[in-house]
Amino acid sequence: MLHKIKRPDGELEIDLDEKHRYWLNGKQLSGGTKVAQRFASPSFSIAANWAGRCAGQKAEEILSKVMTKEASLDELTIKKMVKSITNAHWGISSEAKETGTLVHETLEKFVNARMDGSETPPAPTHTGARAAFNAFLTWEEENQPEYLGSEEVIYYCDPSSGFDYTGTLDLVFRLQGNLCLGDFKTSKVFTEEMIAQVALYATAYEQCHQEKVKKLFIFRLPKTDDGELEIIDFDFNPKWRKFCRQMNDLDHFQREVAKELRTKIKELRNAKN
Secondary structure (H helix, E strand, O other): EEEEEOOOOOOOOEEOOOOOOOEOOOEOHHHHHHHHHHHHHHHHHHHHHHHHHHHHHHHHHHHHHHHOOOOOOOOOHHHHHHHHHHHHHHHHHHHHHHHHHHHHHHHHHHHHHHHHHHOOOOOOOOHHHHHHHHHHHHHHHOOOOOOEEEEEEEEEEEOOOOOOEEEEEEEEEEEEEEEEEEEEEEEOOOOOHHHHHOOOOOOOHHHOOOOOOOOOEEEEEEOOOOOOEEEEEOOOOOOOOHHHHHHHHHHHHHHHHHHHHHHHHHHHHHHOO
């Protein structure tokens, strides 16, 4: 899908494909999420620990069936069990991503309805999406934000190096007259990566719109009816703007190193043949 982006130096068209990859004039762009991941290495240890817990839970489930003789062991079943344990996190991760996508789609429709003055869409029937929708609706009633945009594709290009990145903003709004950006999350924890990601989006938004962002919000939305909405907000200051430029530089440098490494390895192996 093509997204037109108005910038001070003209209009761009960025293509967002079905695999959520961004393209500009045939070149694949770095997404803000990937740039943030290069900085936020601690989040990878969180993911590794989570994957380990998923494997442990699946192993306990399988071994319980073996103990109660609901499952038998032979060469083939052992291989299947090992594969099931190894890939346990993928099934959970896939379901979590689908829930997250549904939550984003639901809140996008909600915000768009608010902006164009149409009727509020009904809460979804899916438990996780419904819980997230209702929690955000309660926050809206208590804070009365002025919505300015939802799911907006933005783009940043360093004027000196030409290093660039892009991404999709979940929410743009004013709160008590202050320009704010929001990012929706449905994960169980906050990570450094989340903060870096929304800060990168703010840097790109400021360049596109030529207006300073005051505050950044991360909405950690519940996926159960008894869950609670948790919000982290912080001022977007010059220190963050500088850091975002540095993250962009680091992303491009690391990709250049990776490309050069692949070339050197290929040359080395070709020389042996």
